[in-house]
Amino acid sequence: MSYKEMTIWSTLVVTIGLLSYYLLGINSLQAAGDLSQETMVSYLYKVVMIAVILEIIMQSVLASIKHKEADLGDDERDKLIELKSTKLGHWFCSAIILMCVFLATQIERVSGRMLLPEVSDLYNIMHFLIIGFLVSEIITIASKAYLYRRDS
Template identity: 30%
Template sequence: MSFREKTAWVMALILIGGAIFYFDKVARLSQALGQTAPPVVGLVIAYVVVIVIASIIIMSVLAISAGKEADAPADEREKIIADKAGNWAGYVIAVAALGGLWHYAVNMDGNMLFHLIFLSLMLGQIAEYVFQIALYRRGV
C-alpha cells in the first residue's frame, strides 16, 4: 500500500472518529436540554484541535516509516486520484448542505442548521478520503 493510500485510510478514520466525538457530545447536550443544542464554540474548537493533533502525530509516524516515499511529490496517477476524489467530495458537501437547508426551510431550526452544515463539511472531507481509497484500489 502506498504512503498516500495509507494517509487516506488514516485521515478517513481520524475524521470519522472526530465526527462521532462531536455528534455524541451534541446529542448528549440536546438530550439534556430537551431541544437541539445550540452551536458550542468550545466544542467546535475541541473537535478541530483533536483532529489536528491526531493528524500530526499519526502522519508523522507514517512519514517516518515511509522514508523517502513520504517526501516524493504526487505522481500523475496520484494527482488524478486527488482531483477526482476532491471533485466528487464537492458533490457530497453540496447534497448534504442542501439537505440541511431543506430541513431549515421546513422546521425553522437554526441550531440544527448549524449542526447539519458542520456535518456536511465533515462528510465532504471523509468522502474525499473514501473516494481516494476506492480509486487507489479499483483503478482510475
C-alpha cells in the first residue's frame, strides 16, 4: 500500500473514531444529567485537541515509515482524486449548513424540541454543524479511499 493510501485510511479511522468519541461523550453527559453549555464547549475543546494530537502523531509515524514516498509530490491522478472527493464532501457540508440556516430561521417553532433540550438552541445548531462537518470529512476521505482502490 502506498504512503498516500496509508494516510487516507489512517485519517479515515481517526475521523470515524473522533465522531464516535464526540457522540458517545455528549450522550454520556446527557445521560448523566451533566450536559450544559459549559460542559459541551469544554468537551468540544477536548475533542479538537485529541484530533490535532492524533493527526500529528499519525502523520509523523507514517512519514517516518515511508519517508521516501512522503517526499514525493502529488501527480495528476492524486490531484484528480482530491478534487472528486472534495466535491462530494463539499456538497454534503453545504447541505448541512443550509439545513442549519433553515433551522435557525424556524427557531421559534422548534425551540424546546431539539435533540439536546439541556442546552440552548444555538448550541443544538452548533451540535448539528459539528456532526455535519465530521460526516462531510468522512465522506471526503472515504471517497478518496474508494477512488484510490478503484484505480489501482
